[in-house]
Amino acid sequence: MELTITQPDDWHLHLRDSDLLHAVVPHSASTFKRAIVMPNLKPPVTTTAAAITYRESIMKALPSGTSFDPLMTLYLTDKTQPDEIKLARESGVVYAVKLYPAGATTNSQDGVTDLFGKCLPVLEEMVKQNMPLLVHGEVTDPSIDVFDREKIFIETVLQPLIQRLPQLKVVMEHITTMDAVNFVESCKEGSVGATVTPQHLLLNRNALFQGGLQPHNYCLPVLKREIHREAIVKAVTSGSKKFFLGTDSAPHERTRKETSCGCAGIYSAPVALSLYAKVFDEAGALDKLEAFTSFNGPDFYGLPRNSSKITLKKSPWKVPDVFSFSFGEIVPMFAGETLQWQPLN
Numbered sequence: 411m412e413l414t415i416t417q418p419d420d421w422h423l424h425l426r427d428s429d430l431l432h433a434v435v436p437h438s439a440s441t442f443k444r445a446i447v448m449p450n451l452k453p454p455v456t457t458t459a460a461a462i463t464y465r466e467s468i469m470k471a472l473p474s475g476t477s478f479d480p481l482m483t484l485y486l487t488d489k490t491q492p493d494e495i496k497l498a499r500e501s502g503v504v505y506a507v508k509l510y511p512a513g514a515t516t517n518s519q520d521g522v523t524d525l526f527g528k529c530l531p532v533l534e535e536m537v538k539q540n541m542p543l544l545v546h547g548e549v550t551d552p553s554i555d556v557f558d559r560e561k562i563f564i565e566t567v568l569q570p571l572i573q574r575l576p577q578l579k580v581v582m583e584h585i586t587t588m589d590a591v592n593f594v595e596s597c598k599e600g601s602v603g604a605t606v607t608p609q610h611l612l613l614n615r616n617a618l619f620q621g622g623l624q625p626h627n628y629c630l631p632v633l634k635r636e637i638h639r640e641a642i643v644k645a646v647t648s649g650s651k652k653f654f655l656g657t658d659s660a661p662h663e664r665t666r667k668e669t670s671c672g673c674a675g676i677y678s679a680p681v682a683l684s685l686y687a688k689v690f691d692e693a694g695a696l697d698k699l700e701a702f703t704s705f706n707g708p709d710f711y712g713l714p715r716n717s718s719k720i721t722l723k724k725s726p727w728k729v730p731d732v733f734s735f736s737f738g739e740i741v742p743m744f745a746g747e748t749l750q751w752q753p754l755n
Contacts, residue, residue, distance in 0.1 A: 411724040412754075413696060417716045418683065418703035420445040422544075422583050422605045422656030424675070425468060425480070427451050432471045433735045434661045437679040439478035440755050443716045446544070446656070447480045449508055450517040454485035458497040461504050477718075481505040483544065487520055488528040492535035499539040505711065506542040506581070507532075511563075513550045515630040516660065516674055525567060526574075533575055542579040542711065547590065548631055557615075560631055561589040572597065581710070584658045586610050586631045588641035594652050595645070603710045605656025606646050606702075608678050608685035608743060614639045625667045626741045629660065630674040646702055647695035654707035657682045663738040678743040681729055685744065687722055687751035721754045 423438060423445040425431050438445055447468065449455035455464050461482040468480045484490070484498055484507045498504035510521035522529055536543060547568060548559035572580065582590055582604045594604045607629075615633040618624055627633065646653045659682060660675025667673055678685065683703070690699040708715050731746045732739045 412721055413687070413699070413724075413751075414719050414721045415700040416704035417443045417718040417720045418655055419443055419707050419716065420657050420659070420679075420682070421581070421654055421707045421711075422446055422448065422607075422658045423679070424448045424450070424658070424660040426661060427464070427467060429735070429737045430661055430663070431467065433733070433737075433740065434659075434677070434679060435468060435471045435478075436473050436476075438659070439472055439476045441679075441683050441720065441753055443477065443718060444479045444481055444713075446506060447482055449483045449485035450510060450515075452517055454487075454517065454520050455483070456485045456487055456490065456520075457494060458484070458501045458504055461498070462501060465503055483508045485510065485520065486522055486529060486532065486543075488523055490529065490532050492531050495532060495535040495539050495541055499541060506544045507536060508544045508546070510546050511548060511550045511567075514546050514548050518546070525571070533571075533578060537575055537577045540579065540712070542581055544581045544583055546631075547582050547585070556632055557634060560585070560587050564589055564593050568593065572602065576601070579710075581605060583656060584610065584631060585642065586634045587638045591641050591645045595650070597652075599651060600710065603652050603654060603706070605658070605707075606642060606653055607656065607658045607676075608682050608689075609633065609658075609676050610639065611643055611646065611689045612639075612685060625669075625672040626676065626743070626745065628667075628672060628674055629658070629676045632674075643689060643693060647690055647693040647698055649695075649698050649701065651701070651706050651709065653702065654710065655682075655686060655703045656707075661740050664732065664741055665738060667741065676743050677740050680733070680742050681744055681749065683720075683722065683753050684749045684751045688749060691751065722751045723754050724750055725752055726750055727752045
């Protein structure tokens with residue numbers, strides 16, 4: 411059995427830099443036409459000039475003959491100025507601004523400490539420039555349970571933000587809860603959307619602990635209860651236009667995961683499309699796969715849909731246990747497991 415769909419885009423991707431960038435970008439470029447590239451490098455990509463430089467590095471790292479197009483983002487800080495948003499829009503290469511609450515995830519220490527107190531002029535300029543805000547939707551108060559941080563963020567930050575600036579386009583990234591599904595579904599279509607990862611569609615928090623501690627299933631936002639996973643699957647397979655593909659593929663060298671204080675992030679780029687197909691197939695909703703992977707994202711961003719196609723074949727294949735590089739190894743999501751759907755490149 412084969413399924414041909416419009417070539418998808420990845421609306422939430424970490425490509426890193428240096429050796430890691432060169433190692434991982436071919437995996438994304440072989441499947442996806444475009445990707446929204448996250449700016450949480452060291453140092454973070456806080457200016458349009460830095461975004462242009464980073465994009466040039468990505469282009470140099472691409473395999474010859476690929477048509478992959480990285481769509482750049484800026485890292486919002488307490489010090490970001492409205493003029494930077496104007497420069498970003500004029501650049502033609504920056505497509506969004508990313509909000510990391512300070513300390514929420516990998517390399518987020520430079521993030522925002524007071525969104526309304528320090529960033530309101532920037533947010534107002536984003537409305538003028540029709541520049542989307544991409545949100546890592548977790549509060550960082552250490553007194554709040556890690557499994558509740560998305561729910562509390564919606565109540566204390568996201569709902570007040572939408573009420574204050576109803577014209578601001580917002581993407582709630584990598585949603586993990588029924589609360590996020592309900593919030594996005596309650597918002598006006600075209601104003602608030604959400605990206606969804608393979609791990610939050612396929613795994614619940616048991617996957618962190620089964621058979622011992624599983625560092626390669628550790629990501630932020632952390633995996634949640636089964637009821638939340640089921641709610642996300644129901645939402646994305648319903649045909650709603652508000653949800654779209656964003657892998658949050660986040661590579662770390664193996665020893666940085668398998669250590670006493672392991673990094674958060676799941677490397678899904680080599681298997682992502684196969685895993686999304688698995689979700690939709692098991693839900694009896696393969697007819698809805700193309701809209702989720704290839705239509706809803708560009709429609710939300712106001713970009714043209716891709717004209718190129720990609721074919722998935724239902725033919726069992728084994729995910730590699732590891733990808734080896736000169737600097738070390740990266741373990742992919744579902745390492746060593748057999749998947750049913752495979753893109754034909």
